[in-house]
Amino acid sequence: DSFLKQRIMQKRIVRSCTFFVLTILCAHAGVFAAAAQESTPAPPREGITATFAPIVEKVAPSVVTVFTTQTVARGLTSFPFGDDTLRQFFGGQSPQRQGKQTLQGLGSGVIVSPDGFILTANHVVSGAEEVMVGLGTELRKYKAKKVGTDPGTDVALLKIEEKNLPAIAFANSEKARAGDIVLAIGNPFGLRQTVTMGIISAVGRGGIGIVDYENFIQTDAAINMGNSGGALVDTAGRLLGINTAIFSRSGGNQGVGFAIPANLARDVMQSLREKGRVVRGYIGASVQTLTPELAEAMKLKGEPSGALVGEVTPKSPSEKAGMKTGDVITSVNGKKIGDARELRLMIGSMPPGTKIQIEVNREGQSKIINVER
Template sequence: MKITLKKNLVIAALVAVGAIGWVAASGRFDRSENKRPTVSVTVNDSPLERQSKMSASFSPVVKKVAPSVVNVFTTKTVRNPMPEITPFFDDPFFRRFFGSPFGDDGERRQPRTFKERSLGSGVIVTKDGYILTNNHVVDGADEIKVARDKDKKQFTAKVVGRDPRTDIAVLKIDAKDLPSITFADSDRIEVGDVVLALGNPFGIGQTVTMGIVSATGRGGMGIEDYEDFIQTDAAINPGNSGGALVDAEGRLIGLNTAILSRSGGSQGVGFAIPANLSRSVMDQLIEKGKIERGFLGVRIKDLTPELARQFNVPDTTSGALVTQLEDRSAAAEAGVHSGDVIIELNGTPVKDRRNLQLMVGRLAPGDKVSLKVLRDGKEKSFTVTLKEMPEQRLASANNEPGNNESDALNGVTVGDIDSAARSQFNIPDRVKGALITDVDADSASYEAGLRPGDVIQEIDHKRVTNAAEAVEVSKHVKTKQVLVRFWSRGGSDYVVVDEGKSK
């Protein structure tokens, strides 16, 4: 059973919060100016000295790193649904002791809400207060507090940006001269390197565990969209999410993120997001306010031995098989066909589908890439100008604690309408707009009736023809109630989404 650390955070967080009695306050990141800040981190990418004898103590390393690792506490409002009605509620004896799901007037009681407190860890990466953590640590939080372990000093944290696809979030606290961590080049780590994991497991306080790099490039776990994990046997437990994984010199090589466990606790199989990937995502979130990823516009699958024989691919060649191309996609415009096997990107061999996805995802829209494919057993080369990944989350760039009142259509994910979507949802060619690909079940939009497969045509009386326009219009809605015109199942309709009633 795969377990991401957040799944077991709730009970641990409640115990930890009761013990230290913190009080959270909401924060808001100031975006009043168009000019976004830049960030400067400390990097030491020199190779690790692997020939030296193992130290008898890592105390000097811990003393250097520990001040940069902080505790992250969050609260969010959770709606507790009423249980389904059972025949027992017709029994007066049962209702005497357990109550009725109905009020005195016979109306069904409304589900109650309560505050859920969770905990995690974070890493200070700049002296002026930028902090890296996991997206799942702060996702949906109304309030965030950051506390240093040594002096217990607490700060209100503001969400600068989040990237659910890599499970990375960037926080900011108002402070100066903080002890920031030094980054290593995580591409240079090797299996067998000694590592230390620092974090706040179960809320008991900062804890250090030791292990080795068990594997690199782990993926296919179903935890995130972009998986390129460092695997370690250093003990990682709930509460370690967002904490530091450092090498024997105390340099950050990864963010502790998930475990594979049958018990819910550490069983020697932990995963960390590589520091290079974390830094790349952080830079974009701080400097651009969003993540821009290159997009080939192909549907691909792993090349099995059986498929390789059918497409005349040599046994020694790896790659990713193109099964479908999106209309007017970057790959289609360059001349790539279904049935092509992509074997190289910018001169780097493609190992499999996941490897190609990672390589393209690290590039930016507008980048020109060289693509080598096998078609009918013969090599062909193309120059492809990448486009931008179409799916975007409405108002996600400003998805911060305490900011729900100004976010229109919170919890709605949209994408552009392609041929596959038109076929799947029977959307006529005349229908233009932003395709809803996901709606959070506890959002105001869901309560209003918006569902995946619907097409948003207008927001606040303003017409939208694609996902980017829907995102942009939603950013400028100033009221809690917003009128939405949408197409669904053969016709258009209007609904009013009331963010003031968000659960």
């Protein structure tokens, strides 16, 4: 009996020791973990919290609200309330309500010089008889003059009589790449200085059918009605583009917005300031994009690219330089031409009297033609 009791006591002691050891180990593990946590400093807040607030604070004062007023003739209107009782008294015809109607418009703009020049979209001010500009969150209103407009690019330049305004800095839009982060700032639905964020979805977008000279920056930053004429800026707070349009089946944002590149907007602005209009390049030749089908029909080798010359206008710069129908324009001043749209943009941006070196593919042979537009 004494031997049995001794064995039982030994087992209890072993179990107690084991439990004690495990308890000590667990306790030490907790201490070590706590010590490790205490010895590792927490990362600084600015390292883990991304914010664009400094950029917005810098850029927002440069974005303005554009108010427009336009008077239009009032046309025929439908019967009020769709009442068929009224319809029978008028023989099924709607009564005429003659007179004029005043329409109010709302858009955005961007201050580009301290002395009051403002860029906006042409369609924001097109046809407007009066244009007012509201500055800041308090919306100080100024009467604006239309310096000039360019429907071909959807750019318009306004001027208000004020000094020391917060002008935005221009970015080099040619360096913009798909994937770059951008901010869109404007006044959608009258909500002043609204900021949305996205990325550049594509650059050099054309074939949209909005204007004649299309070279848009495409973005998924939310752009809605009232954003037109506002700023698309990079992460340094520089103007990358002027917001102009959205692709939408519903009228609201669907993640496909377009902005006029800052470089193009600046070139148009300078022309409008100097001349009040844009004078575009002209070489006197109709062109179309060289498609794979056309290249195959013409038995051209290699990847099809360039602009195929259709008709050459008599006595035009192109005819005088020796350009012929069937030539394929492959480069201008050493810069490759991908399609007809690129050619129109390049030629259109050159001032009168510019000497242009055009490389063409004529019946499989490369030829240089010097044209003075």
